[in-house]
Amino acid sequence: MVDDRKLAVLRAIVEDYVSTNEPVGSKALVERHNLGVSPATIRNDMAVLEEQGYIAQPHTSAGRVPTDKGYRLFVDRLSQVKPLSGAERRAIESFLAGAVDIDDVVTRTVRLLAQLTRQVAVVQYPTLTSSTVRHVELVPLNERRLMFVLITNTGRVEQRVVELPDAVDEARVAHLRAMLNACLDGCGLTSVPDKVADLPERLPAEDRPLAATILSVLLESLVERQDEKIVISGAANLAGADFTVGLRDVLEALEEQVVLMRLLGETSDLSALTVRIGSENPYTGLRGTSIVAAGYGSGDKQLARLGVLGPTRMDYPVTMGAVRAVARYVSQILAAS
Amino acid sequence: MVDDRKLAVLRAIVEDYVSTNEPVGSKALVERHNLGVSPATIRNDMAVLEEQGYIAQPHTSAGRVPTDKGYRLFVDRLSQVKPLSGAERRAIESFLAGAVDIDDVVTRTVRLLAQLTRQVAVVQYPTLTSSTVRHVELVPLNERRLMFVLITNTGRVEQRVVELPDAVDEARVAHLRAMLNACLDGCGLTSVPDKVADLPERLPAEDRPLAATILSVLLESLVERQDEKIVISGAANLAGADFTVGLRDVLEALEEQVVLMRLLGETSDLSALTVRIGSENPYTGLRGTSIVAAGYGSGDKQLARLGVLGPTRMDYPVTMGAVRAVARYVSQILAAS
DNA sequence: CTTGGCACTCGGGAACACAGAGTGCCAGAC
DNA sequence: GTCTGGCACTCTGTGTTCCCGAGTGCCAAG
Numbered sequence A, B: 001m002v003d004d005r006k007l008a009v010l011r012a013i014v015e016d017y018v019s020t021n022e023p024v025g026s027k028a029l030v031e032r033h034n035l036g037v038s039p040a041t042i043r044n045d046m047a048v049l050e051e052q053g054y055i056a057q058p059h060t061s062a063g064r065v066p067t068d069k070g071y072r073l074f075v076d077r078l079s080q081v082k083p084l085s086g087a088e089r090r091a092i093e094s095f096l097a098g099a100v101d102i103d104d105v106v107t108r109t110v111r112l113l114a115q116l117t118r119q120v121a122v123v124q125y126p127t128l129t130s131s132t133v134r135h136v137e138l139v140p141l142n143e144r145r146l147m148f149v150l151i152t153n154t155g156r157v158e159q160r161v162v163e164l165p166d167a168v169d170e171a172r173v174a175h176l177r178a179m180l181n182a183c184l185d186g187c188g189l190t191s192v193p194d195k196v197a198d199l200p201e202r203l204p205a206e207d208r209p210l211a212a213t214i215l216s217v218l219l220e221s222l223v224e225r226q227d228e229k230i231v232i233s234g235a236a237n238l239a240g241a242d243f244t245v246g247l248r249d250v251l252e253a254l255e256e257q258v259v260l261m262r263l264l265g266e267t268s269d270l271s272a273l274t275v276r277i278g279s280e281n282p283y284t285g286l287r288g289t290s291i292v293a294a295g296y297g298s299g300d301k302q303l304a305r306l307g308v309l310g311p312t313r314m315d316y317p318v319t320m321g322a323v324r325a326v327a328r329y330v331s332q333i334l335a336a337s
Numbered sequence C: 001c002t003t004g005g006c007a008c009t010c011g012g013g014a015a016c017a018c019a020g021a022g023t024g025c026c027a028g029a030c
Numbered sequence D: 001g002t003c004t005g006g007c008a009c010t011c012t013g014t015g016t017t018c019c020c021g022a023g024t025g026c027c028a029a030g
Helices: A004-020 A026-032 A039-051 A068-078 A086-097 A102-117 A170-184 A189-196 A205-224 A247-255 A257-265 A316-336 B004-020 B026-032 B039-051 B068-078 B086-097 B102-117 B170-184 B189-196 B205-224 B247-255 B257-265 B316-336
Strands: A120-124 A133-142 A145-152 A157-163 A230-233 A274-276 A289-296 A304-311 B120-124 B133-142 B145-152 B157-163 B230-233 B274-276 B289-296 B304-311
Touching: A004 A026, A004 A039, A004 A068, A026 A039, A068 A316, A086 A102, A086 A316, A102 A120, A102 A230, A102 A304, A102 A316, A120 A257, A133 A170, A133 B133, A133 B145, A145 A205, A145 B133, A145 B145, A157 A205, A157 B145, A157 B157, A170 A189, A170 A205, A189 A205, A230 A257, A247 A257, A257 A289, A257 A304, A289 A316, A304 A316, B004 B026, B004 B039, B004 B068, B026 B039, B068 B316, B086 B102, B086 B316, B102 B120, B102 B230, B102 B304, B102 B316, B120 B257, B133 B170, B145 B205, B157 B205, B170 B189, B170 B205, B189 B205, B230 B257, B247 B257, B257 B289, B257 B304, B289 B316, B304 B316
Parallel strands: none
Antiparallel strands: A120 A230, A120 A304, A133 A145, A145 A157, A274 A289, A289 A304, B120 B230, B120 B304, B133 B145, B145 B157, B274 B289, B289 B304
């Protein structure tokens, strides 16, 4: 059913098609790869591969083109991730090492990835889920308003302005701040709701409305972290690639945070290097594009995901290598800081 | 030299070309606009307009197309900004009114503008120049590290992690925090450097290295505010428009914050509604595109600028109306909060 | 200054032919 | 059984030619 030569043929077709962007025929195939058999034999193999759905011809009497299923087999069994060159690795390292800030890390990463792969890069901000509270700050802005700031151990900051039910003075705010910090310091974000549940009861009655207001904002900001921030770069790289599907759809998808989130994240294993090819993609506007994504974060606790998006006809080994390498370096940087 | 009818002809050419996207000829012109003269007369006028550089023909025996100079004259003297419809105004109002946050305001604004004009919208975050310090916060992260947070009256937050020269305790940090706030509260960002200049001298000697470190970070963050953040939306709208110049260049320009800043901002009068047409543009990659921009901010103190970017062949009256209207509404929203 | 007439130009589309690449199939060789 | 060479067939893409129509510029007359 799938003997070795047929697989070799499929691999050759994918490689040639990716590099030339033209349907590849039997004759060209035996010339470029030394398969040791004649074109006619290859033709027979190709007929079988086509029947099985791994390749297709755009029209009669044209060469063959890999289908999504063909790419899938190629990625799963016929290729191996190509490691970066030493020069590239050094470039990554020095480029990322200069980052001063979590924002800076993310920005640099996304640019780096776009440049490295010459595709559209997408980086998700480190998620708060697995991070812990480092500090909660309440800053009075005026009598009826204060700013609530939540700082996590990943360097992420969530801030929010709170309108208060009634006037408060600095002392009450300070008290509440101290209580909140005592209660939450170092605890995981997911356990915050439990921790603060009984907080109002431990306060004097007159402070309870204030506490309730602030807590509701706190909890709300925890929920909202779900729709994480995402940064993209390298949209210009879309201009070169010729998409089978309209460019417009792709650009539209890139502006939909939710779509991007799902593309990057819809996997049980955050850390895995995942590839989603063309129609495997849930979003119809992105048929014709593939996504290569990986998780990043230090060791046990995965923080978030990053990846690139490009035409189905992409160089998977190289792209996967770049994505994996960048993910690793970012993890390293984040772990060190 | 420029009699009325020639101007009317130019206006008609611009309007027709914008709506049809095809070179417009003398015959079509007299049919669609009742100019009361014959095609031959129009031809004479067009010959003069061409000689003066307001219009051009793509090739012999084709209709005429406005040049950048022609659009310029049209915008300056032949058109008037078209106000939005009542429905549009209501939509803007309700859409912006829902914003909860400075980030939210900016995000909603940029989306709104993109949708309204069907072009690429660009919004600059409110600049800090004219804003004042509302609060400075120092949050110890551990012994050798603290987070520095600067909150302004526009709701903007700058945060930064500071590595300390030596270990500090909470008391010293609290003291410094109090001093900083006493010193800076309510003062304009531009005057911050003066205000803090003598601060170290007023501290006990052992606190001076700490203070110096923090102040240097503070001042640095003030300088960095120069390269303001910019948000864009509606890149998908580029797909429809056919650019004379490559789409790639435009997409590249959109990723260059600096370029965008210059496009929006290079004007002495922040509040003016400015139009930059095609080659008037400093950036070569954006020949073929025009920018319509306006300042926003409440009354006397202009905060920043926003605008849209589209093909030179755009409906200037409508676009200008939309940009102006959005700028006004945003100003309103910001003033209220 | 305007107008109608007229010759001229040029781009774009339709029709057509043709070369080239590629296929499928079949009969014969190993 | 599997591979191979040969052969007829089918497309696409390209180049050529031709022609129509829109549009122009110019000129002489109103």
